[in-house]
Amino acid sequence: MELKEYLRQRLEELVKLKAESLEERPVADYIISWAREKGFEVVEDNAGKIAGSNAGNVIVRRPPRGKDKWVMLCAHMDSVKLSGDVEYVFEGDVMKSTGKTILSADDRAGIAAIMYIFENADKLGIDVGLEGVFTIAEEIGLIGAKNLTEKLNSKVGFVLDSEADPGSIDVVAPYHDKFEAVFKGKASHAGVAPEEGKSAIVSAARAIAAVEWGRIDEETTCNVGTISGGEADNIVAPSCKVTGEARSRDEKKLMELMNRIENAFKSQECEVEWRHEREYDGYNHYGCELESVFKEAAQAVGVEFKWVPTGGGSDTNVFNARGVKTFNVGIAMKKPHTNEEYIDLSELAKSTEFLIEILKRI
Ligand SMILES: [Zn+2]
Structure with a gap:
């Protein structure tokens, strides 16, 4: 079947399956039955049990043909989260949500493209082994990838999950930390004995005011996300919780920024219980030796190869941090996470062809 028509049929089936984060079972079953029907090895790992999902990550394999290499x-x-059943219309090749x-x-566009590549790999002259990794709970913090329990054969990989145009690959992505600070004050009657209390809210406010937020520089940002605390207007607030995040493409800058925030938070009158953790590591593919392969592949399908920096994770x-050199490939999905989401299937087809040309050369 022609590529674009294949993608259309698959996508129409895939978007009808309801699979919010931690409820991926319908999509997992769809992929597993497809893989069995086509004769590919398929396993489901234990990430679902760890993360509390009704499905694990699904790994599908098609062994190498003559080449000792997996991708x-x-x-x-x-x-x-969905706010109803997915409904779409076609305007030419553009498949779009009805709003x-x-x-x-x-x-699902990424899943459809991977299925096409698996099914047609022999015919397309792809000699490398293909290792399809379909993850759970990406949208709530890359949970499936972080908890992958299946050992992978691949040293290099491609994630099909970028909004960028056909021929584009994300080149650099930030390191991302998050923090939670709980200010511990002392309750007291606000009218009768305010001097006996210590306001956690006032300490939190001073701490927040002492930090510069927003865009710190071209590659570094930070944000106070939530604040909650206090009990009543007539009580000096005994507790206040502040949460937020910081990102930078430069790990050292991120660490310095997190230190600045921590110091500002710890220099207030109220004591603070401070916790911060790495949400995910960044990566940087500038100077990568595969650049010439990407350029050739783009040329073969008539698109321009572009490295695009991204601010998201x-x-x-996760795979780069685990030692699989991994690239996020543009599949031209537009306005994701909104009710205006759409995708042009001729663009998705171009992106798929670009990846096929890479796989033939890698
Ligand atoms: Zn995504």
Whole structure:
């Protein structure tokens, strides 16, 4: 079947499956029965049990043909929250949500493209082994990729989960930390004995005011996300919780920024219980030796190869940190996570062809 028509049929089936994060079972079953029907080895790992999902990550394999090399192809099975059944219309090749909820082309479009590549790999002259990794719970913190329990054969991989145009690959992504600070004050009657209390809210406010937030520089950002605390207007607030995040493409800058925030928070009158953790590691592919392969592949399908910097995280970050050199490939999905989500199937087909040309050369 012609590529674009294949993608259309698959996507129409895939977007009808309801699979919000931690409820990926319908998509997992769809992929597993497809893989069995086509004769590919398929396993489901234990990430679902660890993460509390009704499905694990699904790994599908098609062994190498003559070449001793495996390449991972990854897409996530979950979608963000739906506000109803997915409904779409076609305007030419553009498949778009009718506006009631998301389309969930993010990331079913990636799944459809990977299925096509698996089914047609022999015919297309792809000699490397293909390792399809379909993850759970990407949208709520890359949970499936972080908890992958299956050992992978691949040292290099491609994630199909970028909004960028055909021929584009994310080149650099930030390191991302999050923090939670609980200010411990002392309750007291606000009218009768305010001097006996210590306001956690006032300490939190001073701490927040002491930090510069927003864009710190071209590659570094931070944000106070939530604040909650206090009990009543007539009580000096005994507790106040502040949460937020910081990101930078430069790990050292991120560590310095987190230290600044921590110091500011710890220099207030109230004591603070401070916790911060790495959400995911960043990566940087500038100077990568595969650049010439990507350029040739783009030329072969008539698109321009572009490295694009990104400020977001994806499963790509997790696999790179695990030692699989992984690239997030543009599949031209537009306005993901909104009710205006759409995808042009001729663009998705171009992106798929670009990846096929890479796989033939890698
Ligand atoms: Zn996605």
